[in-house]
Amino acid sequence: xxxxxxxxxxxDQMGSRGSLARKSWNELFVNYRRQYPDLADAMDRMHxxxxxxxxxxxxPVFPADAKGIATRDSSAMVLNDxxxxxxDVLLLATGSEVPLCVAAQEQLALEGIQAxxxxxxxxxxxxxxxxxxRNSVLPPEITARVSVEEASTFGWERYAxxxxxxxxxxxxxxxxxxKVVQRHFGFTPEHVVDAARKQVTHQGA
Numbered sequence: 250x251x252x253x254x255x256x257x258x259x260x261d262q263m264g265s266r267g268s269l270a271r272k273s274w275n276e277l278f279v280n281y282r283r284q285y286p287d288l289a290d291a292m293d294r295m296h297x298x299x300x301x302x303x304x305x306x307x308x309p310v311f312p313a314d315a316k317g318i319a320t321r322d323s324s325a326m327v328l329n330d331x332x333x334x335x336x337d338v339l340l341l342a343t344g345s346e347v348p349l350c351v352a353a354q355e356q357l358a359l360e361g362i363q364a365x366x367x368x369x370x371x372x373x374x375x376x377x378x379x380x381x382x383r384n385s386v387l388p389p390e391i392t393a394r395v396s397v398e399e400a401s402t403f404g405w406e407r408y409a410x411x412x413x414x415x416x417x418x419x420x421x422x423x424x425x426x427x428k429v430v431q432r433h434f435g436f437t438p439e440h441v442v443d444a445a446r447k448q449v450t451h452q453g454a
Contacts, residue, residue: 325375325386329354331363338393338445341367341408346397352438353445360442362449365391372404393448399436412452414444 282289294300329351330336338357340350347368354364367386369375375383387394387408394413396405402417409415416435423430431437435444 325367325369325371325378325383327365327386328368329366331365334365335363336365336391337363337449338395339365339367339387339391340441340445341369341387341394341396341405343368343370343398346399346436349397349436349438349441350395353441356438356442357445360446362446364445369408372407393445393452395441395444395448397436397441399431399434412448414448416441416444 278289328347340353342350347366350364350366354366357364375386392410392412394409396402396409396413396415396417398405398415398417400418402415402419405415405417406413418434423433425433435441
């Protein structure tokens with residue numbers, strides 16, 4: 250019989266504290282906006298789940314392969330393949346990470362390591378493809394693999410494999426300019442190259 254009154258009192262107190270905390274935060278944010286209007290706008294966009302209006306302008310555009318299948322249908326396709334379609338390592342990415350893999354592929358080629366870059370924006374659609382198609386994109390015999398995702402690595406083990414390298418963010422992140430964050434978490438061509446090099450060495454041993 251005492252549970253409900255005590256619970257109601259607890260909820261009322263939390264509501265009062267929450268209102269005061271929110272009011273204090275709003276007052277602080279008004280001052281913050283006066284000093285840093287651009288950063289305040291960026292935070293507003295983040296809270297609304299919106300990207301900057303020109304976010305796509307920094308992304309390269311790769312020519313479509315008239316002989317291939319569109320990623321909107323298959324969700325995964327070989328974007329850049331190794332000579333003779335015989336890669337030493339697979340580089341897997343989703344969207345804005347693809348250019349990192351393409352740059353890494355070019356550097357690896359100079360070292361004599363042949364890589365296949367796979368653009369893979371939707372796992373669900375890829376799983377709907379035939380086994381033959383999935384294996385043509387991700388050959389089971391090629392176990393040297395690196396996935397790159399500027400988010401959690403959760404789920405990538407299905408495609409990178411138990412022995413593959415997954416480059417991602419498995420912590421609470423970092424507050425810093427984007428280039429600093431990318432370097433911190435290894436989202437650079439150099440880091441992808443290093444991961445691929447180690448994969449080829451270890452898987453080929």
